Amino acid sequence: MRHILSILVENEAGALSRVSGLFSARGYNIESLTVAPTEDATMSRMTIVTTGSDEIVEQITKQLNKLVDVVKVVDLSEGRHIERELMLVKVRAAGKDREEMKRTADIFRGRIIDVTDKSYTIELTGTTDKLDAFLEALDKGAILETVRTGVSGIGRGEWVLKA
Amino acid sequence: MELKLPPLAETGETLTGAEIVVRCLKEEGVEFVFGYPGGAVLHIYDAIFDQKAFSHILVRHEQAALHAADGYARATGRPGVALVTSGPGVTNAVTGIATAYMDSIPLVVITGQVPTRAIGEDAFQECDTVGITRPCVKHNFLVKDVNELAITIKKAFHIATTGRPGPVLVDIPKDVSAQSARFHYPEKVHLRSYSPVVKGHSGQIKKAVQLLLEAKRPMIYVGGGVVLGEASAELTELVRLLDYPCTETLMGLGAFPASDKRFVGMLGMHGTVEANMAMQNCDVLLAVGARFDDRVIGNPSHFAAGNPTRKIVHIDVDPSSISKRVRVDVPIVGHVKDVLADMLALLKGAKDKPDPAALAAWWDQIGLWRAKDCLKYDRTAAIIKPQYVIEKLWEITKGDAYITSDVGQHQMWAAQFYRFDKPRRWINSGGLGTMGVGLPYAMGVKLAFPDADVACVTGEASIQMCIQELSTCKQYHLPVKLVNLNNRYMGMVRQWQEFFHGNRYAESYMDALPDFVKLAEAYGHVGMRIDKPADVEGALREAFKLKDRLVFLDIITDQTENVFPMVPGGKGMSEMILAEDL
Numbered sequence: 001m002r003h004i005l006s007i008l009v010e011n012e013a014g015a016l017s018r019v020s021g022l023f024s025a026r027g028y029n030i031e032s033l034t035v036a037p038t039e040d041a042t043m044s045r046m047t048i049v050t051t052g053s054d055e056i057v058e059q060i061t062k063q064l065n066k067l068v069d070v071v072k073v074v075d076l077s078e079g080r081h082i083e084r085e086l087m088l089v090k091v092r093a094a095g096k097d098r099e100e101m102k103r104t105a106d107i108f109r110g111r112i113i114d115v116t117d118k119s120y121t122i123e124l125t126g127t128t129d130k131l132d133a134f135l136e137a138l139d140k141g142a143i144l145e146t147v148r149t150g151v152s153g154i155g156r157g158e159w160v161l162k163a
Numbered sequence: 164m165e166l167k168l169p170p171l172a173e174t175g176e177t178l179t180g181a182e183i184v185v186r187c188l189k190e191e192g193v194e195f196v197f198g199y200p201g202g203a204v205l206h207i208y209d210a211i212f213d214q215k216a217f218s219h220i221l222v223r224h225e226q227a228a229l230h231a232a233d234g235y236a237r238a239t240g241r242p243g244v245a246l247v248t249s250g251p252g253v254t255n256a257v258t259g260i261a262t263a264y265m266d267s268i269p270l271v272v273i274t275g276q277v278p279t280r281a282i283g284e285d286a287f288q289e290c291d292t293v294g295i296t297r298p299c300v301k302h303n304f305l306v307k308d309v310n311e312l313a314i315t316i317k318k319a320f321h322i323a324t325t326g327r328p329g330p331v332l333v334d335i336p337k338d339v340s341a342q343s344a345r346f347h348y349p350e351k352v353h354l355r356s357y358s359p360v361v362k363g364h365s366g367q368i369k370k371a372v373q374l375l376l377e378a379k380r381p382m383i384y385v386g387g388g389v390v391l392g393e394a395s396a397e398l399t400e401l402v403r404l405l406d407y408p409c410t411e412t413l414m415g416l417g418a419f420p421a422s423d424k425r426f427v428g429m430l431g432m433h434g435t436v437e438a439n440m441a442m443q444n445c446d447v448l449l450a451v452g453a454r455f456d457d458r459v460i461g462n463p464s465h466f467a468a469g470n471p472t473r474k475i476v477h478i479d480v481d482p483s484s485i486s487k488r489v490r491v492d493v494p495i496v497g498h499v500k501d502v503l504a505d506m507l508a509l510l511k512g513a514k515d516k517p518d519p520a521a522l523a524a525w526w527d528q529i530g531l532w533r534a535k536d537c538l539k540y541d542r543t544a545a546i547i548k549p550q551y552v553i554e555k556l557w558e559i560t561k562g563d564a565y566i567t568s569d570v571g572q573h574q575m576w577a578a579q580f581y582r583f584d585k586p587r588r589w590i591n592s593g594g595l596g597t598m599g600v601g602l603p604y605a606m607g608v609k610l611a612f613p614d615a616d617v618a619c620v621t622g623e624a625s626i627q628m629c630i631q632e633l634s635t636c637k638q639y640h641l642p643v644k645l646v647n648l649n650n651r652y653m654g655m656v657r658q659w660q661e662f663f664h665g666n667r668y669a670e671s672y673m674d675a676l677p678d679f680v681k682l683a684e685a686y687g688h689v690g691m692r693i694d695k696p697a698d699v700e701g702a703l704r705e706a707f708k709l710k711d712r713l714v715f716l717d718i719i720t721d722q723t724e725n726v727f728p729m730v731p732g733g734k735g736m737s738e739m740i741l742a743e744d745l
């Protein structure tokens with residue numbers, strides 16, 4: 001099962017390697033990992049997408065909690081939540097394909113943020129599925145470069161993740 | 164980590180980083196620092212030069228500094244402290260740090276680092292200490308600002324000794340130990356990201372007590388957590404109150420007195436038939452500070468499938484130890500001493516009592532398993548049997564010595580045949596299984612308890628891994644007794660090769676052994692060689708009479724002896740090989 005873990009960590013040098021080192025040392029999967037400071041400058045928030053049986057994810061959560069730099073861990077997938085990922089794609093957009101490319105981007109609510117006579121750079125936000133679907137909708141040969149942030153997640157409603 | 168620096172006292176003394184280190188150790192009441200100098204720690208050594216707060220013990224290899232500090236911690240319950248230099252000092256120390264980590268031993272390790280401006284430049288004797296040690300410490304720090312040194316050391320002691328204990332490392336660049344700061348040592352630290360649970364959940368504790376009282380075939384499985392958590396008294400009271408059978412892991416030995424008839428011996432790979440069969444067949448299992456290790460439970464699916472209705476209660480301070488290898492029914496996260504005290508209070512007030520008929524039948528069954536006498540060995544042999552040596556060692560020291568061991572067959576025989584009645588008397592490496600720990604462990608113990616008998620049960624292979632410490636023992640006058648069960652083989656390796664590799668003894672024969680008697684003498688100690696069963700007792704007596712001398716007893720034992728029972732890797736607990744099977 002796919003799980004989205006939200007983790008508050010102390011904003012200390014090395015906190016990221018403690019977390020990523022835990023995953024590699026114990027053989028857990030990381031599908032994506034994002035990290036950035038929060039509104040409280042002393043803390044960073046990570047979102048890790050991982051897969052594993054319930055037992056494994058329970059162990060992952062416990063092991064993360066055990067790290068001294070980890071302030072809090074929640075499994076967002078246990079409740080209602082929103083997930084988003086940002087992708088930038090550079091595509092070939094020349095001749096008759098140019099118009100078609102723009103239409104596809106529009107359908108997925110992508111924005112063209114950079115243009116040359118032969119290419120577009122498209123910005124797209126959404127769930128991982130949506131970004132995958134967009135890439136599938138494109139002609140493989142047209143994709144020049146993609147970069148994705150990995151998933152960020154937040155709980156729905158008024159509930160907040162706090163230290 | 165959140166930093167709550169208290170306001171600096173206007174009058175606080177100004178000290179160098181090196182002096183701050185010394186003062187912090189003094190504030191912590193540290194008695195011994197085990198270490199080895201080098202460039203990056205020279206300021207700290209300079210500050211040690213004229214202080215009287217603690218003694219510095221100069222080892223002969225950094226690995227031994229860590230093991231000695233670890234042995235001190237295991238015997239006393241206080242954190243061990245080690246000090247090593249950057250680069251090779253640290254890499255030499257890693258085995259010792261990992262050994263302590265695997266057995267949850269509290270250590271504070273202070274390491275020198277190249278100056279802050281040189282970090283990352285492949286400077287002389289630079290290594291990424293924090294990176295190298297990260298997977299084998301509870302936590303580590305690199306101190307880049309001398310103003311944060313004292314609070315960091317405070318945090319290190321706090322983290323090392325609370326919750327599930329473990330080693331914590333503080334890496335100090337050379338310039339930081341030279342710079343000055345106002346010294347203030349906080350009495351307490353608060354870390355918002357670190358607050359181990361102490362009290363167990365009362366609802367869970369009630370459930371556990373109810374299960375225990377309803378049990379028809381109960382079993383109490385005790386691990387190192389009871390020793391680490393100083394909960395022997397509570398555990399002993401609980402076992403006696405219930406009159407239930409009790410087993411201990413290799414790390415739990417001594418938590419409950421082995422001389423009590425309720426003790427059914429160690430369990431696991433080399434556990435007794437009665438302990439392993441009772442584990443496999445009980446209906447209610449109380450696991451206390453034990454982690455269902457693979458050398459204990461064997462194959463976890465066999466353990467679960469063989470007895471699907473067994474109910475398990477598990478007390479552990481570390482939630483990640485619970486339901487890691489074996490699913491449990493009543494998890495209780497908390498400090499073992501607190502939780503056991505709560506359970507005792509409930510048990511004493513309970514109206515229900517265990518069913519006496521069921522319990523009697525269960526004890527009868529255990530009696531049948533016991534009657535197998537699975538630890539029997541040939542007492543008439545003309546060659547010295549290693550088991551016999553340990554029995555005599557127990558007799559001569561009245562079962563009251565501190566016994567350290569190395570790793571191998573001798574370790575298992577010591578565990579099986581020295582019947583420990585007290586906690587912290589059995590000092591060995593269980594989780595990492597590090598050959599070479601025995602002698603430095605004995606040093607740490609002897610320094611802590613100079614008047615106690617301290618013996619190291621070792622093998623001719625293991626002892627050679629830290630033999631240089633015979634020199635340290637000379638310098639600091641540490642008259643420990645080395646009991647070398649010399650079978651001319653890496654016996655444990657040879658045993659596996661005999662059982663599982665068709666007697667192909669690849670590289671397990673110990674050729675070109677030194678003359679241990681002469682070696683001991685060369686270091687200024689007493690050496691004895693014993694090769695007849697009749698001489699064992701006399702030699703041991705003589706060795707312990709030489710109160711102020713280190714004695715190396717080189718005891719020539721049966722080369723072909725094996726450790727029984729044995730649960731082969733991947734097998735279930737009830738699938739033991741016994742001596743009589745071969």
Ligand SMILES: Cc1cc2nc3c(=O)[nH]c(=O)nc-3n(C[C@H](O)[C@H](O)[C@H](O)COP(=O)(O)OP(=O)(O)OC[C@H]3O[C@@H](n4cnc5c(N)ncnc54)[C@H](O)[C@@H]3O)c2cc1C
Nearest residue numbers: 386387388392412413431432433452454480499593594596
């Ligand atoms: C050659 C060899 C053979 C071995 N054979 C065997 C064998 O036959 N049988 C055997 O048992 N072992 C054997 N071992 C040892 C084995 O590898 C493990 O080290 C050992 O079984 C683990 O013991 P434990 O479960 O008591 O856990 P420990 O490693 O002692 O862990 C302690 C547990 O208690 C918890 N804890 C710590 N403090 C507290 C507290 N205050 N309150 C509550 N909980 C706390 C910890 O979180 C942890 O889960 C062997 C080792 C070697 C080298």
Ligand SMILES: Cc1ncc(C[n+]2csc(CCOP(=O)(O)OP(=O)(O)O)c2C)c(N)n1
Nearest residue numbers: 571572573598622623624625652653654655
């Ligand atoms: C540092 C280290 N290297 C290798 C091993 C693997 N090992 C386990 S027991 C053993 C043999 C120990 O031989 P000895 O000290 O003579 O003890 P014996 O088994 O003969 O009693 C070896 C090599 C280990 N545990 N530790």
Ligand SMILES: [Mg+2]
Nearest residue numbers: 622623652654
């Ligand atoms: Mg040997």
